[in-house]
Each structure stands twice: as C-alpha cells, then as structure tokens.
Amino acid sequence: xxxxxxxxxxxxxxxxxxxxxxxxxxxxxxxxxxxxxxxxxxxxxxxxxxxxxxxxxxxxxxxxxxxxxxxxxxxxxxxxxxxxxxxxxxxxxxxxxxx
Numbered sequence: 001x002x003x004x005x006x007x008x009x010x011x012x013x014x015x016x017x018x019x020x021x022x023x024x025x026x027x028x029x030x031x032x033x034x035x036x037x038x039x040x041x042x043x044x045x046x047x048x049x050x051x052x053x054x055x056x057x058x059x060x061x062x063x064x065x066x067x068x069x070x071x072x073x074x075x076x077x078x079x080x081x082x083x084x085x086x087x088x089x090x091x092x093x094x095x096x097x098x099x
Contacts, residue, residue, distance in 0.1 A: 003041075003084045003093035007069040011039040012046035014053060018062045024071070025061065026080055027054055036081040036094075037071065048087030 005011065014025040028035050038053060040046035046063040055061055072095075075082050082095040 003095070005041075005068050005084075005095070007067075007072075009068045010065045011041060011068050011071065012043050012063055013037065013039055013066055013071065014046065014050050015062050015064045016055070016059050018060060018064070024074070025053060025055065027083075034081060035079065036083045037075050038083055038085045038089075039068075039071065040085055040087070045085075045087040049085050049089055052089035 015022045016025050017023065024037050026035055026037050038049065040049055040063075043063060043065070050061060050063060072082065083091050084093040084095070086092055
C-alpha cells in the first residue's frame with residue numbers, strides 16, 4: 001500500500017508522559033531490525049492501537065494529533081522511520097521518504 005500523506009495533514013501518535021517531559025512512543029521491530037514511530041490516520045484507530053503497542057510500565061500514555069511535516073522532521077533527526085498502523089497494530093504502510 002502506498003499511503004498518500006500530505007505535509008500539512010494531521011496524523012495521530014502516542015505520546016509517553018504528556019506535558020513537559022513528553023516523547024513520542026517509538027517501537028522496535030526485531031525481525032526487520034528497524035525503529036519506527038507508529039502513526040494512525042484516525043483518532044479512533046490510534047486509541048485502539050494504543051492497546052497493542054509496546055509500552056513501559058509506570059508511564060502515562062496519550063493519543064495526540066501532530067502535523068505530519070513536524071513529525072517527519074523529528075523522526076528523521078532521531079533516526080526513526082514512520083509506519084502507518086491500523087487499530088489492531090498491523091502495518092499498513094512504511095513511509096520511505098519524508099516529503
């Protein structure tokens with residue numbers, strides 16, 4: 001699948017410890033040996049997806065919207081790819097390049 005995401009499109013991410021110490025929840029796929037930030041195209045999908053992502057105990061997690069272009073810059077700087085997931089945690093698309 002080739003998901004078309006516009007630079008100014010809002011996407012949904014999971015944030016750990018919302019507030020001053022917040023960070024995006026990243027995932028690591030051992031089979032692919034890749035670190036990625038999962039995104040969701042709909043808030044409801046993100047809420048469902050939150051339940052299947054790997055998380056650390058003792059932290060608060062929240063779904064938040066972010067502009068794709070802002071997330072893409074951060075992900076690129078930190079060495080993460082972006083994967084589009086559905087609410088069941090299945091990978092729908094892997095973003096190859098940040099447009």
